[in-house]
Amino acid sequence: MKKIEAIIRPHKLDDVKEALSAIGIQGMTAYEVRGFGRQKGHTEIYRGAEYTVDFVPKLKIEVVVDDDQVDGAEHAIMMAARSDKIGDGKIFTYDALSAVRIRTGERGPEAL
Amino acid sequence: MAGVNAGDTAFVLVSAALVLFMTPGLALFYGGMVRTKNVLSMMMQSVFAIGTITVVWLLIGYTLAFGPATGPLGSFIGGLDHVGFAGVLGGRTGTLPMGAFAIYQCMFAIITPALMTGAFAERMRFRSWAILSVLWVLLVYAPVAHWIWGGGWLAQLGVKDFAGGLVVHASSAAAALAAAIVLGKRIDYGNPDIAPHNLTMTLLGTGILWFGWFGFNAGSALAANDQAIAAFIATQVAAAAGMLTWLLAERFHTGRATTLGAATGAVAGLATVTPASGFVSPLGALVIGMCAGALCYWAVLLKDRLGYDDSLDVVGVHGAGGVFGTLAIAVLAVNGIGGVSGLIEGSTALIVPQLIGTAVVVTYSFGLTWVMLKAIEKVFGLRVAKDVEVQGLDVTEHAEVGYSL
Numbered sequence: 001m002k003k004i005e006a007i008i009r010p011h012k013l014d015d016v017k018e019a020l021s022a023i024g025i026q027g028m029t030a031y032e033v034r035g036f037g038r039q040k041g042h043t044e045i046y047r048g049a050e051y052t053v054d055f056v057p058k059l060k061i062e063v064v065v066d067d068d069q070v071d072g073a074e075h076a077i078m079m080a081a082r083s084d085k086i087g088d089g090k091i092f093t094y095d096a097l098s099a100v101r102i103r104t105g106e107r108g109p110e111a112l
Numbered sequence: 113m114a115g116v117n118a119g120d121t122a123f124v125l126v127s128a129a130l131v132l133f134m135t136p137g138l139a140l141f142y143g144g145m146v147r148t149k150n151v152l153s154m155m156m157q158s159v160f161a162i163g164t165i166t167v168v169w170l171l172i173g174y175t176l177a178f179g180p181a182t183g184p185l186g187s188f189i190g191g192l193d194h195v196g197f198a199g200v201l202g203g204r205t206g207t208l209p210m211g212a213f214a215i216y217q218c219m220f221a222i223i224t225p226a227l228m229t230g231a232f233a234e235r236m237r238f239r240s241w242a243i244l245s246v247l248w249v250l251l252v253y254a255p256v257a258h259w260i261w262g263g264g265w266l267a268q269l270g271v272k273d274f275a276g277g278l279v280v281h282a283s284s285a286a287a288a289l290a291a292a293i294v295l296g297k298r299i300d301y302g303n304p305d306i307a308p309h310n311l312t313m314t315l316l317g318t319g320i321l322w323f324g325w326f327g328f329n330a331g332s333a334l335a336a337n338d339q340a341i342a343a344f345i346a347t348q349v350a351a352a353a354g355m356l357t358w359l360l361a362e363r364f365h366t367g368r369a370t371t372l373g374a375a376t377g378a379v380a381g382l383a384t385v386t387p388a389s390g391f392v393s394p395l396g397a398l399v400i401g402m403c404a405g406a407l408c409y410w411a412v413l414l415k416d417r418l419g420y421d422d423s424l425d426v427v428g429v430h431g432a433g434g435v436f437g438t439l440a441i442a443v444l445a446v447n448g449i450g451g452v453s454g455l456i457e458g459s460t461a462l463i464v465p466q467l468i469g470t471a472v473v474v475t476y477s478f479g480l481t482w483v484m485l486k487a488i489e490k491v492f493g494l495r496v497a498k499d500v501e502v503q504g505l506d507v508t509e510h511a512e513v514g515y516s517l
């Protein structure tokens with residue numbers, strides 16, 4: 001099993017969710033994050049004073065998949081989240097050691 | 113009801129309620145401009161003034177400001193005839209029951225110290241503010257109100273201030289400047305994280321202030337008459353013009369027109385026209401409002417160059433505006449509206465009194481507030497500890513948070 005973490009543009013969440021559903025991935029977690037990479041932040045102006053805000057709002061989604069789904073999931077996220085502009089985000093994949101469904105006690109890929 | 117005009121009385125009572133409403137409006141206006149961790153402490157400073165100053169005004173403030181201007185000290189401070197509102201019920205002020213006048217003036221005494229709180233946002237101890245606000249109303253506001261509105265020495269000199277350019281805005285802003293300097297900058301001053309947390313609150317507060325300002329300015333005619341209508345119109349026109357020129361200045365300076373700019377420009381127009389509202393024509397008010405938006409925009413930018421943290425721009429908006437509006441009377445006053453003539457009618461009579469009045473009020477308030485702040489700092493401490501400031505004043509000073517989302 002692998003855990004895929006993707007940092008995406010906030011407005012791409014629905015596209016990414018649908019792309020993952022379409023290849024049979026049945027659950028995910030999303031939360032709001034702030035960060036920066038190559039994309040520059042933005043400027044805010046209050047009463048003539050300009051403030052540069054480096055940290056840009058993004059969404060981070062997490063999904064744990066079986067090994068044979070990793071390539072498909074990464075591809076689905078990449079295609080759905082892409083706008084071809086700087087700031088589209090990144091995908092990181094890690095080994096997931098175990099998974100347990102709390103309600104039934106199922107373990108491993110059956111718990112996903 | 114002998115000697116009482118029912119229309120005037122009704123108008124002034126409604127105006128009193130309008131002016132009271134400005135203080136919670138100010139709390140929203142300021143509250144939106146601080147960070148989430150300080151929103152309650154900011155709003156509390158205004159709301160608390162309603163509690164303390166009402167009691168202070170009833171017991172002694174009113175009589176110090178508007179007691180008889182007779183006897184050896186009468187030019188400087190009101191006589192003690194009305195301690196505890198003694199003789200107020202049944203008394204007369206012009207065509208009003210004295211009680212209507214006294215409670216109307218109470219609302220001015222509340223909002224004036226509340227205005228200065230923007231200068232020391234996010235770092236003043238609550239207890240120190242409680243002490244300062246009471247001392248300030250007794251030692252600065254009441255005497256200055258007496259000098260200009262209570263028949264004191266500046267009134268005798270011919271100083272004109274219709275609704276409080278000097279008594280309210282300049283006096284509060286001078287105190288605000290002293291406080292900003294004595295307290296020093298916020299730890300995070302200059303850091304982007306210090307930006308306003310909720311400008312929708314600030315816009316709502318602006319609307320409430322604007323609404324209440326009709327009671328503030330038009331009500332200051334103390335009668336439902338032509339002068340009140342002139343002040344009402346001047347108020348609306350100057351607020352609108354102040355908004356427009358602020359946005360223009362901002363558009364050319366930064367490339368954007370902002371909602372905070374619209375709100376601030378309107379308040380700048382309102383504050384600036386306050387002293388002149390009962391003396392100038394609608395077109396005069398337009399000129400004042402247009403100057404206010406541009407002048408206050410520039411004055412707000414000045415603080416970074418001068419190096420003090422007037423956090424919410426009390427000096428740049430109320431100080432610059434209050435002084436400019438007071439001096440503008442000497443130029444734009446129209447005899448047919450307020451009974452005095454400015455330069456546009458060929459009279460130079462107001463120039464010297466307005467300059468003297470401004471210099472006296474600003475110097476007196478700045479100096480005495482400075483002394484009060486130093487004294488409070490010595491005895492009680494003024495500023496919260498560093499870790500408290502980092503944590504935020506809501507949870508540390510008041511044991512609450514504004515938001516639990």
